[in-house]
Amino acid sequence: MKSSVWTKIKYFLTHNWVQKLVSILLATGIWYYVNSLELTENTLNLPIAFVNLPPDLVIVSSSDTIAELSVNARKNIMKNSSLLKEINPYVDLTNARIGEYEYKISVNLTNPDLQFQVNLKKQYVTLKIDHLDIVNLPIKPKIIGQVSDGFVVESIVLNTNDAVVHGASEAFKDLQYIETGPIDISGITNNIEKIVRLTLPMSVILVKPSEVLVVIQIQEKRLTREEVFPVKLNNLAPGYSTPQSPQVFLILNIPGSLLSSYKEKVSVSVDCISVESPGAYTLPLTIDAPKGIQIVNKIKYLNIPFVFSSTN
Numbered sequence: 001m002k003s004s005v006w007t008k009i010k011y012f013l014t015h016n017w018v019q020k021l022v023s024i025l026l027a028t029g030i031w032y033y034v035n036s037l038e039l040t041e042n043t044l045n046l047p048i049a050f051v052n053l054p055p056d057l058v059i060v061s062s063s064d065t066i067a068e069l070s071v072n073a074r075k076n077i078m079k080n081s082s083l084l085k086e087i088n089p090y091v092d093l094t095n096a097r098i099g100e101y102e103y104k105i106s107v108n109l110t111n112p113d114l115q116f117q118v119n120l121k122k123q124y125v126t127l128k129i130d131h132l133d134i135v136n137l138p139i140k141p142k143i144i145g146q147v148s149d150g151f152v153v154e155s156i157v158l159n160t161n162d163a164v165v166h167g168a169s170e171a172f173k174d175l176q177y178i179e180t181g182p183i184d185i186s187g188i189t190n191n192i193e194k195i196v197r198l199t200l201p202m203s204v205i206l207v208k209p210s211e212v213l214v215v216i217q218i219q220e221k222r223l224t225r226e227e228v229f230p231v232k233l234n235n236l237a238p239g240y241s242t243p244q245s246p247q248v249f250l251i252l253n254i255p256g257s258l259l260s261s262y263k264e265k266v267s268v269s270v271d272c273i274s275v276e277s278p279g280a281y282t283l284p285l286t287i288d289a290p291k292g293i294q295i296v297n298k299i300k301y302l303n304i305p306f307v308f309s310s311t312n
Contacts, residue, residue, distance in 0.1 A: 044069045048105060048125065049090040056132050057096055060168045060203050063126035067105055072117040086110050087118055091125060100128040130168035130203070137165050139198065140177040141214050145186030150256020153185070154219040163198060164208045171203035178207055183214060192216040221256035224296070229268045231285070236272035240308045246270075248285065248304070251296040258290060265290045270306070278310045 048067050050059060067089035088108040096103070102124040109118070141156055163178045180196045197211045231246035254262050267288045275281060285301040 041070060041072050043121075044071055044087065046087060046089050049088060050093055050127075051090050053093040053096055053129075057093075057098065057129050058132040058166075058168050058203075058205055060128040060130045060170065062128075064122065067107075068121040069107070070119040070121060072119075089120070091127075093127075093129075096127075096129050098129055098131060100126060102126050130170055132205075133167060133169050133172055135165050135167075135172055136162050137175065138177045139163050139180065139212060141180045141196075141216075142182045142199075143185055143216075144182045145184045145188075147185050147218055148187045148189045150221055150259055151189050151218050152221040152256075154217040157215045157217075159213040159215075160209065165204055166206035166208075167201075167204035171201060175201055175204075180212060180214065183216070185216065185218075188216075188218055189220075191218055223254050223256065223259060225252045225254055225262070226250070227252065227263065227266075229266060232267065232269040233272050234269050236275060236308075239311050240272070240275055240278070241311060242306060242308060246306065248301055249297075250287070250301075252289075253294040253296055255292045258292060262290070262293060266293065270304075272306075272308075275306075275308050278308055281306050281308065 045066050045068055048062075048065055050062075053059065069087065069089065071087070086109060088110065089105055090108055091103045091105055093103065103126075105120055105123060105125055107118050107120065139158055139161055141158065143153075143156070147153060165172075165175075165178060167175075178201070179199050181199060183192070183194060183196060185192065193213065193215050195211055195213050198207045198209070200207060226249070228247050228249050231248055233242070233246070248268055250266070250268075252262065252266070258265065269286050269288075270283045271286070272283065274283070282303050282305050284303050287295055287298060287301070289295060
C-alpha cells in the first residue's frame, strides 16, 4: 500500500514537471502583480516651498514649514524611493502683502502620469510678511571667558568693521550691531587669530560678509607694588652687627605671571667683606629679581650707608 502511494506521488512530481514549474512561477508572478495594484494610503511630511515672493518683501514668520499629505497610490508606486521628488507642496506669494495673512498651500506633481491621489491635511499656512530693508551695521565680536591670571586683552581688531544686513524692517528697530559667533578666551596667554561666522538675528535673512577675521592681542599685565625687603649682610665678620636690622623700600613693576610669587623671588643683600672695624660704611646694594621684574627706584640704592658695631 505504501509503495503504491509513493509511486503516485513520484509520478505526480516527475510527470510533466517542466509545465508544472512554469505554471507555479506564472501563478506567483500574477499574484505579485495583482497585489502591487492594490491601493494603499500613506502619510508624508514634506517641506513647503515659498515661491514668487516679491524681491522687496521678506517672510518674518510662518505657522508651518512642513506640509502633511495623505497619498493614495498602488503599492508598487509607494515603494518607489523617488516618489518624494514627484510631490512638491508650495505656496505662491505673487500677491503677498505686508502683514500677517493666510495663504493657500498647493501641490505640484512633477510627473502627472503617475497614478496617485494627494490630499493636504491642512490647506492654509499663516505667514507674517514685512518690507525688506538693507542696512549697514557695525560688527561686534562676542568674547566669552577670561584670559589667564596676570594677562589682559590689549586689543581686538577685525578685518572689516561693518556688515551689510538684509532683513525685515521690524528687525532694525532695536538692532544696533551684528555679533560674531562666540570666541572663547578662557585661560589664554597668547594672541588669537580666528575666522568666525556672523550670527543672524531674528528676521535677518542675509549678512555680508558672512564671516570675519578677528585678531585678539593678549598682553601680560604689569602691576606696581611697594614692598619693604630685609637686607642680608653677606661676608660680615663674626662679632660685628648693625644697631637695627637693615631694610629697604622698593617700588616694583611686576608682570602678572609673577604676581603671586614675587616676594619670595626678590632678594636684597650687601657684601660686608670690607668691614674690618666698627664705624660707618657706604656699601653697594645688590638686588636680585627674576627677569621681567623692574625695580623702579633702584638708583636710590646703588650705595647706602651702614653703621657697624663690634660685640667683642
